[in-house]
Amino acid sequence: MQEKLNMTMKCENFVVNAIGRRVPTIVNGQPVIPYKGLRQHRPTGRKYAPPIPTCIDYPDDGNKVVSSLAEAFKRCGLKDGMTIGTHHHLRDGDLVNNTIFEIAHQLNVKDLVWAPSASFPCNEPLIEHLQNGTIHHIEGSMNGDLGRFTSYGGMKGCAVLRSHGGRVQAIQDGELKIDIAVIAAPSADAFGNATGAEGDSACGVLGYSLADMYYADKVIVVTDNLVPFPCMPFQIQGNYVDYVVVVDKIGIPEKIVSGTTQVTKSPDRLLLAEWTAQFCVEAGLLKDGVGIQTGAGGTSLSVGLHFHEQLKKTGQKARFGFGGTTQYLVKMLEEGVLDYILDAQVFDLEAVSSIKRNINHIDLSVFQAYNYHSKGNYTSMTDIVILGATELDTQFNGNVVTHSDGLLLHGIGGWQNCLHAKCTIIPVPLFRDRIPVIVDNITTLCGPGELIDVVVTERGIAINPLRTDLLDKMRGTSLPIVTMQELKEEVDAICGVPNKAPISAKDEDTVAIIKWVDGTVIDSVRKVLE
Amino acid sequence: MQEKLNMTMKCENFVVNAIGRRVPTIVNGQPVIPYKGLRQHRPTGRKYAPPIPTCIDYPDDGNKVVSSLAEAFKRCGLKDGMTIGTHHHLRDGDLVNNTIFEIAHQLNVKDLVWAPSASFPCNEPLIEHLQNGTIHHIEGSMNGDLGRFTSYGGMKGCAVLRSHGGRVQAIQDGELKIDIAVIAAPSADAFGNATGAEGDSACGVLGYSLADMYYADKVIVVTDNLVPFPCMPFQIQGNYVDYVVVVDKIGIPEKIVSGTTQVTKSPDRLLLAEWTAQFCVEAGLLKDGVGIQTGAGGTSLSVGLHFHEQLKKTGQKARFGFGGTTQYLVKMLEEGVLDYILDAQVFDLEAVSSIKRNINHIDLSVFQAYNYHSKGNYTSMTDIVILGATELDTQFNGNVVTHSDGLLLHGIGGWQNCLHAKCTIIPVPLFRDRIPVIVDNITTLCGPGELIDVVVTERGIAINPLRTDLLDKMRGTSLPIVTMQELKEEVDAICGVPNKAPISAKDEDTVAIIKWVDGTVIDSVRKVLE
Secondary structure (H helix, E strand, O other): OHHHHHHOOOEEEEEEOOOOOEEEEEEOOEEOOEOOOOOOOOOOOEOOOOEOOOHHHOOOOOOOEEOOHHHHHHHHOOOOOOEEEEOOOOHHHEOOHHHHHHHHHHOOOOOEEEEEOOOOHHHOOHHHHHHOOOEEEEEOOOOHHHHHHHHOOOOOOOEEEOOHHHHHHHHHHOOOOOOEEEEEEOEEOOOOOEEOOOOOOOOOOOHHHHHHHHHOOEEEEEEOOEOOOOOOOOOEOHHHOOEEEEOOOOEOHHHHOEOOOOOOOOHHHHHHHHHHHHHHHHOOOOOOOOEEEOOOOHHHHHHHHHHHHHHHHHOOOEEEEEEEEOHHHHHHHHOOOEEEEEEEEEOEHHHHHHHHHOOOEEEOOHHHHHOOOOOOOOHHHOOEEEOOOOEEEOOOOEEOOEOOOOOEOOOOOOHHHHOOOOEEEEEOOOEEOOEEOEEOOOOOOOEOHHHOOEEEEOOEEEEOOOOHHHHHHOOOOOOOEEOHHHHHHHHHHHHOOOOOOOEOOOHHHEEEEEEOOOOOEEEEEEOEOO | OHHHHHHOOOEEEEEEOOOOOEEEEEEOOEEOOEOOOOOOOOOOOEOOOOEOOOHHHOOOOOOOEEOOHHHHHHHHOOOOOOEEEEOOOOHHHEOOHHHHHHHHHHOOOOOEEEEEOOOOHHHOOHHHHHHOOOEEEEEOOOOHHHHHHHHOOOOOOOEEEOOHHHHHHHHHHOOOOOOEEEEEEOEEOOOOOEEOOOOOOOOOOOHHHHHHHHHOOEEEEEEOOEOOOOOOOOOEOHHHOOEEEEOOOOEOHHHHOEOOOOOOOOHHHHHHHHHHHHHHHHOOOOOOOOEEEOOOOHHHHHHHHHHHHHHHHHOOOEEEEEEEEOHHHHHHHHOOOEEEEEEEEEOEHHHHHHHHHOOOEEEOOHHHHHOOOOOOOOHHHOOEEEOOOOEEEOOOOEEOOEOOOOOEOOOOOOHHHHOOOOEEEEEOOOEEOOEEOEEOOOOOOOEOHHHOOEEEEOOEEEEOOOOHHHHHHOOOOOOOEEOHHHHHHHHHHHHOOOOOOOEOOOHHHEEEEEEOOOOOEEEEEEOEOO
16 A cells, blocks of 8 residues: 555546546546546445454453553554544544554654544644655545645645545445544443543544444544443444553543534624525425524524524424534424434534433434435435535535635535535625635535525525526515526626636646545645645 | 255265364355354454445435335345345234245245244244245244244255354354345334334334344335334434335234233242352352343343342442343332343333333444454453253253254354353253253253353252352352252252153254354254154
């Protein structure tokens, strides 16, 4: 693996894919499949099959505790070129990810692949390990400083960005083989059963590590709260765990979950939220039994509040709310306007506490919520999702990872997965810092326009022409229904047509690829010129 | 597959295995591995990898309901020689298993393999389908009439008996490939999420179907209680389900779970229970934090009651109780002498109701509890298990499937798995119906004597000589400590040395094999001569 990584170009054999983007067919020495269009790529073959373990190799008393993470890595046979899977449930309070690569560096291991379910600003120290050769490339999100570093071409390999569902699909399908998974756990027992619901570093759930638990060859649980066997109710099953490491602190509690999540106070954003909610009511989307995902951004939260009020007013009840959980969703559950919270990650303290006390606050895995290589998933059964975007074009194609300056500053998260909902609504301002959000050519194409149904801006609401049903329903509304072209002209009149970002045109300057939910490559990201 | 099954002998190439039993190395045309001794067989290779599915092939609205089970079978491509996996949570009230093969017969499908997690007397009608060629053989337990039929050589193929953990191991390892799993579910939604906790046919949990859910190529959920999506809290995940079938009735409630489980009233059995409990106390086994499995037999339940009293009296607390759950275990939990019920199957109504109301009554899977090809499992961490046996020899080897008359009347259940506990105690009467339980040569060897620690009879308690620690601890006890040889002599003096059972001595008369927890063949069962 190592030789292969070093000997090959980051990306080779470029083609134009089905949505008109230039993408490589070889990435980090491995073949990849260009995007073929919606519902066009049918996987062949079988799921990844981890080696069969035996109880012979594990202690009868169930005590898998070893003295340190370095010791666990040695026993796992950590070596050059391996892939390390981690989760992001500790969010910006995570103290484990940086430690992993610090240890790998001390052990003089090179060219590792880091495959986190997401990265956060706190992971900035990993730039050093990308520079000193410990990490070859990242398969995961590239937020903030890591993104800037990647955009300027600092990474040895090519970054691979996947949605939350895409990561699970890739691990399940053997496209992303996790050699060693490290699962930071707020509470765990010596056998490796673990939960995120208890402990000083409580983060609620650990569902993003389930794929790693099932499919990684070796699994290490790292905890700062060792409890007597059995750690119940389990979220991680010790039967899949090789070693348990006890450390002083896995995270900084106040950075793991916000004390509270807050709705926006910006009058512009409040208007977007109000219009979005009104749209959902008038289009008949917000109905009894509705399934919703509103997310945790300030605007989304405000939309959620409107939904709450509306349901209460009409005596209706939402069936399920899912995605990252906040105090607002918990309030809906506890006030009886919502039957179930289906929880894949937790954003605030109230949500952490709720998962322990509310039986209808359910720990849902990413396999269930988002995996496209599954016998169906929850996204296509969700009635309304509210998402963001950094850029949209007049064909409703969306970007969520780069900004118009070309910098890769965000992960895909569940965005691509959620696009499969029955109605995808993106409330966005027409421009940010005088840079248009609606443009002719988006910097990076993360989601095809066919899946984006409604764009709500402060100057009007554009409905995708493919959604003739919605256009029909909104005839005669008092809401300002416009076209994307009109929005584009309006923003150009305000901001001027934007300059092209200073991005390299060369194939060899590809710094990252964007995978679609089916594992194909929907776009590539080029180096930003300094 | 079909041709192979028909063309080969049931069993071929016999050898004597490491525990001295004559076993085949080819069964139903497939190679099998003879038992190598405890902790000697190390698996190679990888887990079974099911085909990768895609959401493209499943309805966006999540509605997988088809008109009938026959229709579901057609869509699954049911054909000759396939293996059908089912669970036994509906116990003797099951109405689904017989229907499956009735339909297969009507569809003129032949030579199916039935792989249930257990069978019950209610499955007697399947004898017809074993006779008419619909079912080639059974991989699972052979209770009552099915066992008698098998013992007299009625089955076309060779039956394969596995423990509960062994079934999961075999499915996981690809040794037992489930083509189509049929999961009878007391409640389910149209997407296939299902639970055993709710509905007229409630059976508590559905954990025995998890292996089928994960590894079968096609999965059908059959329910008599279709609920709105999402059916929560889920035990079966719709993401693994192909079709949902709604029928009038999946089971007969009063036969699914007993209204109540009852302790023994027999004075002899009460004595065994009392001595067993006293032994555990005096040997220091019943201590604070103890993990126990007492089972649901009348004697076991009585042992459990003694444990309850003893813990209460001494102010100690058991950490976990597992195995089949009864009202008595629920009472321990609710009276605070037990921290957790780890539940793999439910035996009575009180246990069904408890799983809904007690957060510390946990739905534990067979993967977690019993799978030997796992990174450890719960059995070796359990302090005390109380088991039964049909026969024991003076080397402490045990039989749990056949009687001294050679008839195969019981499944292995969790028996082999539980032998791995820290202390395995078997309370048995010295004889039943004047037939000795302790014999020179057991009819079928299901568990090696090294793992059976204590045998409690009405004439004394034998401690395995390997357990010098227990022998030491019990020095000076008032309990009658004896040797197995003494017990054997005593029973022979009462009953006379038993006649040899009328069993065929011919290899070609092998009707069943017994797998060990690691997938090797520990013994074979010969035809009973009429």
